[in-house]
Amino acid sequence: MAIMDENGDIILWYIDMIASQGMDVDGVPYFDDLYLVLAVYPDGTIIVDDMDELEEALSKKDITQEQFNLAIETSHRLQRGMLSNISSFIEYTKRCYEMIRKLRN
Numbered sequence: 001m002a003i004m005d006e007n008g009d010i011i012l013w014y015i016d017m018i019a020s021q022g023m024d025v026d027g028v029p030y031f032d033d034l035y036l037v038l039a040v041y042p043d044g045t046i047i048v049d050d051m052d053e054l055e056e057a058l059s060k061k062d063i064t065q066e067q068f069n070l071a072i073e074t075s076h077r078l079q080r081g082m083l084s085n086i087s088s089f090i091e092y093t094k095r096c097y098e099m100i101r102k103l104r105n
Contacts, residue, residue: 008097013089018034019034035050036054037049043086046083
């Protein structure tokens with residue numbers, strides 16, 4: 001999720017690690033949350049958030065070791081990949097925003 005100001009400038013991206021997504025029998029979208037979050041700022045700063053919640057979910061057996069590993073590995077892949085070039089990620093976000101905006105009109 002991109003959080004933007006009234007001018008359309010990006011303030012923050014909030015990226016949830018998920019195991020899967022889909023639609024339930026009633027057609028309602030769902031996401032299997034893996035607790036871990038990346039908070040990404042336009043200057044390239046990345047904060048890994050909710051690691052304590054991820055570790056607690058594992059210790060309580062709310063998630064499996066495989067799901068724990070998936071959250072960590074996905075976070076690392078994003079940081080090494082698309083988030084490693086913040087200016088490119090900003091442009092990608094702007095293109096996505098424009099596509100969504102055009103669909104709404």
